[in-house]
Amino acid sequence: MKKESICLHGGYTPKSGDANVLPIYQSTTYAYDTPEELAHLFDVPKDGHIYTRISNPTVAAFEEKMALLEGGVASMMTSSGQAATLTTVLTVAKAGDNILAFPTLYGGTFNLLKITLDKLGIECRFIKPGATDAEIEALIDEKTKLMFGETIANPAMDIFDFDRFVALCKKHGILLAVDNTLATPCLVTPIKYGVNVVVHSTTKYLDGHAVAVGGLIVDGGNFEYRGNPRYTDFVTPDESYHGTVYVEEGGRAAFALKARMQLMRDIGVSPSPFNAFLTNLGTETLALRMKKHSENALEIAKRLKANPHVSWVKYCGLPDDENHEMAAKYFEGGFGGMVCFGVKGGRAKAADFIRNLGFIRQLTHIADSRTCVLHPASTTHRQLSDKELIDCGIGEDFIRLSVGLESADDIYQDIEQSLNK
Numbered sequence: 001m002k003k004e005s006i007c008l009h010g011g012y013t014p015k016s017g018d019a020n021v022l023p024i025y026q027s028t029t030y031a032y033d034t035p036e037e038l039a040h041l042f043d044v045p046k047d048g049h050i051y052t053r054i055s056n057p058t059v060a061a062f063e064e065k066m067a068l069l070e071g072g073v074a075s076m077m078t079s080s081g082q083a084a085t086l087t088t089v090l091t092v093a094k095a096g097d098n099i100l101a102f103p104t105l106y107g108g109t110f111n112l113l114k115i116t117l118d119k120l121g122i123e124c125r126f127i128k129p130g131a132t133d134a135e136i137e138a139l140i141d142e143k144t145k146l147m148f149g150e151t152i153a154n155p156a157m158d159i160f161d162f163d164r165f166v167a168l169c170k171k172h173g174i175l176l177a178v179d180n181t182l183a184t185p186c187l188v189t190p191i192k193y194g195v196n197v198v199v200h201s202t203t204k205y206l207d208g209h210a211v212a213v214g215g216l217i218v219d220g221g222n223f224e225y226r227g228n229p230r231y232t233d234f235v236t237p238d239e240s241y242h243g244t245v246y247v248e249e250g251g252r253a254a255f256a257l258k259a260r261m262q263l264m265r266d267i268g269v270s271p272s273p274f275n276a277f278l279t280n281l282g283t284e285t286l287a288l289r290m291k292k293h294s295e296n297a298l299e300i301a302k303r304l305k306a307n308p309h310v311s312w313v314k315y316c317g318l319p320d321d322e323n324h325e326m327a328a329k330y331f332e333g334g335f336g337g338m339v340c341f342g343v344k345g346g347r348a349k350a351a352d353f354i355r356n357l358g359f360i361r362q363l364t365h366i367a368d369s370r371t372c373v374l375h376p377a378s379t380t381h382r383q384l385s386d387k388e389l390i391d392c393g394i395g396e397d398f399i400r401l402s403v404g405l406e407s408a409d410d411i412y413q414d415i416e417q418s419l420n421k
């Protein structure tokens with residue numbers, strides 16, 4: 001099936017007489033007639049459900065849809081995007097290890113990797129903007145377990161160079177995980193380019209209606225753990241899980257199995273079945289929505305470029321954008337809904353611009369069906385130092401615009417009247 005069809009039909013096929021729409025299994029537990037049946041599930045968890053902290057039929061249907069959309073072998077939903085990133089890191093790294101990441105990551109992810117991981121004894125080594133391969137390689141040692149990036153950096157809008165970083169990670173046998181939240185699998189499929197693990201905040205375009213916080217991990221099934229000294233945990237028995245060897249039990253889905261049976265079991269960052277239902281419902285129209293978000297964003301970006309109150313515009317869909325060439329290499333069918341621009345007059349004028357908007361609301365949210373806006377320097381990124389702000393690619397005048405599904409004329413009219421004021 002093509003992606004438009006997977007969005008609607010992937011993960012759930014009703015049998016005769018079943019509900020045609022994915023039902024909500026709002027139950028913590030599952031009943032079994034014999035001890036042998038339940039015992040079997042402890043040995044082979046993929047054969048059924050034991051307890052909703054670990055898996056649930058509604059959640060599982062959405063996970064299957066997402067594995068199909070991303071071209072992976074298995075997937076696991078989490079309670080939030082942050083939980084998906086943390087679980088990804090902890091599936092491969094422990095105290096004493098280190099990971100590599102980019103400083104332009106979403107501010108919440110940056111904090112998680114820089115501050116909270118450090119408290120757990122895992123060091124995040126940040127790759128300087130513009131670093132050469134040799135400079136990145138100088139950060140790698142035998143304890144490096146992961147490289148983490150974003151397809152579209154939020155909000156700096158840098159585009160991840162899949163070919164370059166896949167080659168670098170392969171050369172050193174390091175797992176590569178990419179947050180594909182802002183592109184979604186309807187525009188970019190990182191696994192196709194060799195990425196090993198895809199992470200999502202499903203709170204954004206997948207839900208699309210701003211009603212359910214959630215996250216997701218997709219296992220690309222394309223990493224060889226055997227014979228790689230960095231990942232002995234995958235090829236030796238896990239004592240906490242009756243001696244399971246993840247590459248043997250999980251096969252190509254070893255990462256997803258370890259993430260679920262070790263981390264989800266112990267940490268419990270599980271989604272509610274109701275949120276999985278809402279997110280699945282949103283994902284049914286994802287392909288259609290991403291097309292319209294992309295069309296609207298391109299139109300708004302073009303008009304902003306021509307506005308005398310705007311000093312600069314960043315949208316990778318604009319042919320003269322610095323990231324266009326990179327984006328054109330990897331994006332299919334559009335460039336997404338995120339546009340950033342600078343308001344002439346700096347911080348004060350940027351704040352005035354937000355104050356004077358009409359139906360476009362200021363939200364600490366993006367990737368919604370409704371257009372929304374934010375001034376990161378005074379909100380999501382206010383905890384960062386001036387130097388860190390510059391490393392993140394954010395200036396005082398920086399406006400993050402998440403272009404929604406309204407008429408492009410109405411969106412621009414609201415922006416224009418506010419800029420005029």
Ligand SMILES: Cc1ncc(COP(=O)(O)O)c(C=O)c1O
Binds near residue numbers: 215
């Ligand atoms: C690109 C990206 N990744 C991850 C997250 C974190 O996701 P959540 O808010 O669902 O925890 C966000 C949140 O804005 C995000 O924009």
